[in-house]
Structure formats: structure tokens, C-alpha cells
Amino acid sequence: xxRKNGFRYVFRRAWSWPGSVEEFVSTLLxxxxxHVACGSSRVGxxxxxxxxxxxxxxxxxxxxxxxxxxxxxxxxxxxxxxxHLRPKLAKELARVLRPDGxxxxxxxWRIRLRTLRLVDVFWADAPAWRNCPLVMVYRKLA
Numbered sequence: 001x002x003r004k005n006g007f008r009y010v011f012r013r014a015w016s017w018p019g020s021v022e023e024f025v026s027t028l029l030x031x032x033x034x035h036v037a038c039g040s041s042r043v044g045x046x047x048x049x050x051x052x053x054x055x056x057x058x059x060x061x062x063x064x065x066x067x068x069x070x071x072x073x074x075x076x077x078x079x080x081x082x083x084h085l086r087p088k089l090a091k092e093l094a095r096v097l098r099p100d101g102x103x104x105x106x107x108x109w110r111i112r113l114r115t116l117r118l119v120d121v122f123w124a125d126a127p128a129w130r131n132c133p134l135v136m137v138y139r140k141l142a
Contacts (some may be wrong), residue, residue, distance in 0.1 A: 028074075031110065036048050049066055067096065071097075073093050074106075076107070077107050099140055099142040115141055116139070121137070
């Protein structure tokens, strides 16, 4: 239970995208790549999740990596994520991304940081995605 507001968090078993979706997002990644909140997905060179066995167990807003470590970062954050955590998440993802690196972001909200520029948006039929069929690609400015 969250002690501040008394809400109970309910977590479901971690999942991965269908094969066709994993194939698509894999084409957007540049090695070395990081997959944050990976669930049971096998996409990415390094996979991080707080609740499942991944390469690294960690919190998406406190990633255990040095600045500018990865050329690409993929994340499908919980889309019900509280508003006050979204800017913190965006800054943390940008921190571990190298200059000119790519952030592949699958969420129903947009990131607004001066260090990231939106360069592409992809949309797909929702049934194939099971979640948010919107993928935004950002490039980190040098």
C-alpha cells in the first residue's frame, strides 16, 4: 500500500509484446541498448525491471547506470504512472542516453525535455499491442 495516499497498487504478471511488435521495436534500437520496464520481453542488450528476473533488477526512475551509457533506450512505462513521476522518468531516461542516441517510448503521453527532440511517431492497430499503440522516437541532443 502507498502510505501517502492509501491507494493499493495491484500488479499483474509481467508480459511481453507479441512477436510482431517486438520485431518492430527491435528495428528502432541501436546497440548498446537498454530496455527499461522490460517485463518478460527479451528485446534489448540490457534489460531492467523492478518485478521480474531481468539482467538488472532496478527502479525506472533510479537507473543503476552511468550517464551516457546507452545508444538507445526502449521503455513501455506503466501508462497509469502518476503525473508527478513522469518528468523524473524522462530525465532519468535522458541521463543514461548518449548524445545523438535514440529513446523509443511507448506511452500515451509525450515527453517534454530540452535535451530530447521528437523525431518520429508510429501508430498501429491496438489489438496487436495490448496496450498503447503509439511509439514515439526521440533523439538526444548533443
